[in-house]
Amino acid sequence: MNALLIIDMQENYFEKHGYNREIIPKVNRRIEAAVTQKELIVYVKNIAGTEFAEGLHVVSGDVFMKKAPDAFSNPELDTFFKKNKVTVVEAIGIDGNCCVYKTALGAVRCGYETYFNPECVGAKSGAVKQKVIEEMRKKGIRII
Numbered sequence: 001m002n003a004l005l006i007i008d009m010q011e012n013y014f015e016k017h018g019y020n021r022e023i024i025p026k027v028n029r030r031i032e033a034a035v036t037q038k039e040l041i042v043y044v045k046n047i048a049g050t051e052f053a054e055g056l057h058v059v060s061g062d063v064f065m066k067k068a069p070d071a072f073s074n075p076e077l078d079t080f081f082k083k084n085k086v087t088v089v090e091a092i093g094i095d096g097n098c099c100v101y102k103t104a105l106g107a108v109r110c111g112y113e114t115y116f117n118p119e120c121v122g123a124k125s126g127a128v129k130q131k132v133i134e135e136m137r138k139k140g141i142r143i144i
Contacts, residue, residue, distance in 0.1 A: 001039040004030065005107070006072060007093030007100050009056050010049035019094050021053075023122035026094055028057045030120045035059055040084055044071040044093070044103070057126045069099045072106030081112070088113045090144070092120035096128035106139050117144040 009027060013019050034041050042062045043052070052058055064077045071077055081089070089107040091100050091114065100121050107114040116136055118128050133143055 001084055001086045002034075002037070002088040002090070003038055003042055003081060003112060004034040005042050005044060005089055005091050005093075006031070006104065006143070007044045007073065007091060007103055008046050008049060008095070009043070009053045009093050010045055010051065011045075011053050011096035012050040013094055014053055016020065018124060019122045020047075021055075023033065023120070024053055024055050026120050030117065031057045031059060034101075036071070040086060042077070042080070044077070046099070047089070069102035071099070071103040072110055078110050081110075086112065090115040090117055092117050094122040096121035096123040097125065098131050101128075103133050104136055105139060108139050108141060114141045115144050116141050 002078060030055050034096055036134045041060045044066055047065050047067055064074050066074050089112040093100050104114050104116050121128055137143060
């Protein structure tokens with residue numbers, strides 16, 4: 001089973017922290033594709049954040065909270081994936097230089113084949129830093 005993991009797409013990150021809203025339609029298109037492909041769609045929210053970003057398609061009730069950048073710091077996420085026989089994880093959302101990056105590394109540590117989709121990942125600097133992408137490649141994360 002493939003899982004699409006949507007990280008920190010919360011309203012306050014756009015309002016207060018300056019992330020570009022142009023990422024929302026890109027994430028929505030990926031969510032729509034995941035629905036068509038019958039992938040497991042899971043959302044992760046930072047406990048310090050607010051509700052989901054305005055306009056984000058929320059198509060499942062599978063929502064996990066996190067306190068640390070790596071969503072797998074919440075052991076319930078890994079348990080849920082194992083219960084649902086997930087073997088492949090694609091990480092998208094914000095921020096690609098921190099939380100999405102750390103979660104992708106966490107997915108690898110938990111034994112998942114992991115993908116990082118820069119088109120559906122926002123970053124404060126406007127783009128995911130090349131050094132972050134290279135580090136992910138070294139750890140076995142596939143860049144789409």
